[in-house]
Amino acid sequence: MRNIFLVLILLFLFVNSAFAGTVFSGQNTEVLIENSFARESIPGTSISSAYMTISNLSAKDLRLISASSTVSDRIEIHEHTMANGLMRMRQRDHVDISAKDSMLFQPSGFHLMIFDLKQPLKAKENIIITLHFDDQPNIDVNYIIKGLKQKKHHHH
Numbered sequence: 001m002r003n004i005f006l007v008l009i010l011l012f013l014f015v016n017s018a019f020a021g022t023v024f025s026g027q028n029t030e031v032l033i034e035n036s037f038a039r040e041s042i043p044g045t046s047i048s049s050a051y052m053t054i055s056n057l058s059a060k061d062l063r064l065i066s067a068s069s070t071v072s073d074r075i076e077i078h079e080h081t082m083a084n085g086l087m088r089m090r091q092r093d094h095v096d097i098s099a100k101d102s103m104l105f106q107p108s109g110f111h112l113m114i115f116d117l118k119q120p121l122k123a124k125e126n127i128i129i130t131l132h133f134d135d136q137p138n139i140d141v142n143y144i145i146k147g148l149k150q151k152k153h154h155h156h
């Protein structure tokens, strides 16, 4: 009886955290995408950026080569770098994720830059971005749109 109770608690915690924290976003057998979100677009602009964690579950290196979506015909892989105390953004051809490793796409590092949005992204909506890899099937990833509030914007 006690064990059943414990299992129920664990189940509750698991389900709860699955819905609250880590958001299931997209997966195949070798690649797992978690915690994906994009920024609400700044009024008057047609750009946004998208973030996620990509985990390479396979035994060989993984290469992200591009991203595409119906919301925009132009999504680029970008990286923020510090140069002489200045934050710079540069486009990258690809991002490599080592075997059994994860890569965090976050506001101060790698991100997907979305240009030429066909319509503004609004908080709490969702968009699908398809990630393309050189040696793995594409993955359709669900990105929740987060409001602008806290983070400073980045401009091009």
Ligand SMILES: [Cu+2]
Binding pocket: 049, 078, 079, 089, 111, 112, 113
């Ligand atoms: Cu960028």
